[in-house]
Amino acid sequence: MLKVSDLSVTYGNTLPALRGVSLEVPAGGSVALLGSNGAGKTTLLRAVSNTLRRHRGKAVSGSITFDGEELLRLDTAAIVGRNVVQVPEGRRIFGRLTVEENLRVGGMRSGGREAARARDHVYELFPRLKERRTQRGQLLSGGEQQMLAIGRALMAGPRLLMLDEPSLGLAPKIVSQVAEVVRAINAAGTAILIIEQNANMALGVADYAYVLERGQVSLDGDSARLKQTDEIKHLYLGHSSDEGGAPAPSLVGKSLGPWKEGR
Amino acid sequence: SAKSEAGGAAAGEEAGAVKTGEGISGNTITLGLLGDLTGPFAALTTEENQGVQLYWDQVNEEGGVCGQYTVDFDTKDHAYNVQNAVSMYRQMTPNVLAYQVLVGGSHSAAVLQNAESDNRLMVPSSATEHLASSEVVLTPAMLYNLDMELVMEYMLEQGVIAKGDTVGMIYLEGDYGEAAHKGAEAAAERNGLTLVASMVKPTDSDMTAQVNDALSKDASAILIGSVPGHTSSVATVLQSAGADVAMGGSWPSYSSSLLANTGGDYLAEHFYAATMATTLEQGKGAEILKAYEEQHGGAPETNQVAMGYGIAAMMHQVLDRACENGDLTPEGVVQAKKDLGTLTSDGVMPEMDYTRLGESPTREAWIVQLDKEAPGGLKTVSDGLYTSENLSE
Amino acid sequence: MSRQPLLEVRDAEVRFGAVKALDGVSFSVAEGTIHSVIGPNGAGKSTLLNVLSGVYRTHRGSVHFRGEDLTRLRPDRITRLGMGRAFQNLALSGEQTVLDNLMLGRQSLTRSGFLTCGLGWPSARREEARHRERVEEIAAFLDLDEHLGSPVGELSYGSQKRVEIARALAMEPSLLLLDEPVAGMNAGEKRYIASLLKLLTSSLDLTILLVEHDMEMVMSLSDRITVLDFGRPIADGTPEQIQQDPAVIGAYLGTVQEDADV
Amino acid sequence: MSETTITAPENEVGKPPAGARIPGPTRGPGPRWLRPVLLGLTALVVLVIPLYLEAYWLQLGFLIAALAVGAIGLNLLTGTTGQLSLAHPFFMGLGALSYVVLAGEPAETSLGPVIGFNWPPFLAMIGGVVLAGLAGLLFSPVSARLRGLYLGAASLALVFIGLHVLNSAQPLSGGYNGRPAPEFSILGLSFGGAEEPPVVLGVAMGRAELQWYLGAAVLVLAMWFAKNILKSRVGRALKLIDGDPLAASVVGVPVMQYKGKVFFLSSVYAGLAGVMYALAIGSIAPQSFDMGLSLDYLAIIVIGGLGSVGGAVAGAAFVTGLPQVLQNFAPQLGFLDALGLTTAHLANFIYGAAIIAVLLFKPDGLAGIWRDVASAVRRRPNRQATRVSPGDRGLPGASPTDDSADAADTTGHGRPGDIPGAPGPSTATDSP
Amino acid sequence: MSETLITGLSLGAVYALVALGFVVVFKASEVLNFAHGSFVIAGAYVTARTHELLGFYGAVLAGIAAAAVLALVVERLLVRPIRDAPVISLAIMTIGVEVILNTELIRRIGVDIMPLGQPWGADAVSILGSNVPVNRIVAVIVAVIVIGAFLLVFRFSPWGVAMRAAAEDRETAELLGLNLGRISMVAWLIAGILAGVAAIFLTGAPTPGLAPTLAAVVLRAFPAALIGGLDSVPGALVGGLIVGMTEAYAVAFQSELEFLGRGIGEVMPFLVMIIVLVIRPQGLFGRKETARV
Ligand SMILES: Nc1ncnc2c1ncn2[C@@H]1O[C@H](COP(=O)(O)OP(=O)(O)OP(=O)(O)O)[C@@H](O)[C@H]1O
């Protein structure tokens, strides 16, 4: 359904953030995208939703098709019109709108009745939001904002839902709830593309996964298989305590002495 | 390598027997027209400039100043902005002999000091005591206070207002309005009138409160020392109130286009004012109208053309005299004005006496009413030039 | 060093309208330790940090830092006393470079004012140079050196998080408040930050108050943990105690974490 | 103290490629030699211009310098700290008024007597600056409380109050028509056309010439001070106040105090600009300090480029100079009469269109053009850089020699402040 | 004093209509539209020019249409291409527009004070013993209806929420499928229409008609919008009324206020504005700006 082929993206005149990335999300499938900071995950989502230009970036080559239609040529609203919706990185809720209004914006494209049903569903998922219904988004706690961001995207009734680190800032209990929600959405027929640092969760949710390293796909495969890979275990799953595993990035040769002048 | 002496013009050049300097090159005299071509007084400036042009075109055709010099113009727009006026004045001055038109009270005031040291004779478009106190200024009209008094005296004489009445007054912030107010006070005192005055700003547009205030005190007339918009608003309010109250205004307070507005009919019936330049339906005015129509294919909207024509005629007199004196330098021009003392303009404007600095150059004017039928929208109602011996000294 | 705790919170209460974001919270942090505060979303953890750094005022209760009462102090005054903070939602100056953002951390350590800066006074220049050197050191410590000249807004989310931490470190605090410092980092990166924090406490005499949802990190790093729920403290103890606490498991952890297949 | 060593990793995820170059962060755009060379050239041009240009242009230059000084101050406040102010004409008016009163002589005018203290002009100039600054200080509690457009509006009130005062305080201001500004003089050098002006290379140093040099000197000082501020700890704090005032206070910035101080500083700049403005025009009239000037100022800093010192100067030249230049050269255009237009109309149209054009094509203003040009010059030498090594698949870390990544990153970056409207890093950053 | 009250209220209603024009655009895009005054003048000009030909109501439609089209053109061609620039830049863009439009319109109007041909002319009715021009009464009625309609639209249609969302974070709004172009277009369209409507009343009795100084009058709506709160519809109404009354009372008490210098009336609305803003920095009905970290 979503097919990214040989995509390269640059920002301004810096080095390319994506280099020849190819990736596929089948209809009704669920795909995870892993990768360390700065690997280019967010960039990929920006390319799909065509918001790169807002960040002074552009796709220099390659293509992104959705149901065979080239997305790079459509504008953002039109892409959302094709039911490709994302939960952007960093929540991006409307701070001056109330919780309820935020959800309304999400459901704007669907009819009133439908939106009301979707909203009730979101409140069911996140009772916390219901309690905070009339509070302005800006004043919510970090986790509450994250719930709102997810809930808001659900309101849009997507066919492909892209989530950029949905577990960010959520309490462990909620993380597992969100994972269940995502699975349920997927089961109901919505395709999922999920970016996660919590690889545990991502691989639990997704059938297939790609690993992005410095703008390139460095690894891909079935979730179940990837989970067994040493690299994944080591870098993305919390297996540090494994005696055999080597510690990850290092403090080698680094030191920071105290500041010489007292306060 | 470096630029020549500031100013550039060959000072002290002798052409024939006449000494010339800045503002003349060859046989061309350049006069400055510094006005407001895009701001609030754009239309007035434009018509005044047209009147000036009309006059000098005729003179140039007939051989020019003392049969030798043709007159040309340097026209600039300060858009009614003082800062622009000053910098444009600076730019124009080396190239002009005198300022035929300089629109704006505070604009003229801002350049006055320079004009005095640069010896540039100038014709401002306002008549304040401040300007009239300078040797380099040709005040083109009766000072505002006398103008107001004159209109009031006429109204008294005609019985439109009676001694002992209450009259309202609306006057504009600034020295024009204040002078008009001063005149009204003097006339009121002299004639036992009670004056109810309010000051307004150029940006005010609704005179309801002020008029109501006056009406509640049983005013029998309302005087206006302000801009035409305010006059119109006063008329509208009076008309809505079904009042039958006379109106009197200073010479900058009306414009014939007011006739087309709500309250226009009321104005035509109730409004009196003075004009310094002849109306276009009579005497010399008719001639000007004809010449104007020939050139522009239609009647002007106001009699500002006549004003331009009149001041050009006065400037002509001065330049001729300077030429006679053999000194057509800016200094010579100022000197010629002093020599002449009194200037006439062939009946377009009253005779102007510039011998007593700080005083009004004239004490007579035409009293007019607005009239849809008349060219320029004005008809003269006084019997020729009108004056009153009651006017303050 | 006296036995007096570095930070002591007594009976703090904060209300927003009807909501009690903090309700009778008391705990203390001993010098040189890592003390964590955990709890469900909206439990009041960030609010607590906001109280400590002076952004919110308590309606009741008090906060003492090194024996000094903070309750009425403005944030910038508190920072001067030696409290540094990294924010949960990035609060960086997106258009300024990483270096400039880190130099902002030196704000409370530097003195030059409008006049001396404007006139380029030698004292101001010297101060600038000295602090810049130190900041570069800190940046290198957090692997930010390659980004020093980039506007922060152009960095990826994870890198911006690191800038946050680095800026807090640049404040040379004696108490470091970290609000979910590793959110948005992968396991490897988390471990890196964790070891870095460990190193800091031992080498710099730093005390850390950590708010974090990553249980692995919290449990492995903390000397002591306070748990909040609906603004109320529901538990306080060592990691071992907390992990076993049924109230905590019910309110927060859900199942016991242990690599559960979510 | 502690040299910690932890076992070396097999690979380094999330680490920058080794040997990445650190771009000099505080350097402006352009190659290293560009700046000094340009500075030298500019200085030379400024010095010799009075030997060639007519007085009118020199006076225009002085007027531009006056507005540029004000614009630099406004830019610190509005461009850098995000505090929109329309009150600049008020503080300018106050500076100008103070100068005129302090340096002027008592006199009789047709409207009544005016007061004057006969101070030496240089002292009066300082007095004007100080008084404007004090007024700024008085208003700063209000300004620190308000944000964005609301501050803009509140400050607009000052303009109207200022006009009212200038109009009514006749004994000081001379009333509606204003009063003449005493000529400047310093160290015995009189600007008011001394009997025998000094002659340099055959050119008499009259009022215009001297004013030109005065303007240049003051402007350079004003620019230098502002630039120093911007690149110092104070400047950084101001920028953060713009983005996130709460964060700024937690980082240790006394936000209210800084907002107050920067308002004060900008009113000092405005006061200085006001004194120069009075000198440039030769008199003060209330009308000169109206809302039109507020809008001109905004146009100056936006067209020049928000937050940029050089931009403020370029903007001032553009906004002040353009209409004058147009009026001078437009008479050559004969088609105007046919359209019923005057050159003044045309000048206005072009001025409006120019504002629009600059914003359409370069929303970050003239400063943005400069940055582009300079970085183009800088970039040329190391063009080769960014080639992509394709198909480098494999396990992370399995490609330790990722050369292409190393080669890059010598370009770009280091262009602070030119991502217009780019969303900040957090949801909480709203634009004012 | 009821007379002053009524004068003030009726004047205020007209300001409210203009202020609402500012507010709508601001709500949708956070742009302070300095060209709004030009839209008003343009609407008035077209109405004045066509009323003899089309009859008053036809001319009103033409005027409204002209102002609306003008607003649309400005939005489409000038504002939209730089939508992502800082809001100050956008405000300056509208200044550029204002310079051009005003130059042309003032040139066309010339010295005239142009009548718009309101059929009610200078008619007045007596209310509580004071004469109120019909023009003002119609203005009050229209203002109340228009503003009431707006409140309903904002409350019951998703459009108001969408507009605010778009103003706050354009990228995210777009990611949720909002059509930013249309939202902004509709807002400007409405502002244009409001400008056309306000033009009729601003130029009717007891003011003389369309004159170049109209631009300055429009400016009074600025404190009105801010006193009410830039993002509040009812605020526009209340702000307008307050400014209207302030003006009326300042004139009525002119002599009592003389110690402040003559002509303080013009300054009064701004003084009231400062006082309101110092007490409530977001205006009377504006939403409070609070933030957290
Ligand atoms: N607006 C921008 N301008 C310039 N460079 C950018 C911009 N946004 C991102 N980059 C760069 O592009 C690269 C990829 O960034 P991206 O945000 O896609 O990473 P990510 O994989 O989402 O990381 P994270 O896990 O930290 O969110 C990084 O090197 C980043 O610095």
Ligand SMILES: Nc1ncnc2c1ncn2[C@@H]1O[C@H](COP(=O)(O)OP(=O)(O)OP(=O)(O)O)[C@@H](O)[C@H]1O
């Ligand atoms: N300024 C405020 N106004 C109103 N309510 C607030 C404000 N700040 C916080 N709250 C509310 O107080 C509660 C506690 O918020 P806080 O940010 O402290 O939670 P938290 O524990 O940090 O949660 P998370 O883990 O999700 O970040 C939340 O319900 C939040 O909505």
Ligand SMILES: [Mg+2]
């Ligand atoms: Mg990302």
Ligand SMILES: [Mg+2]
């Ligand atoms: Mg939190």
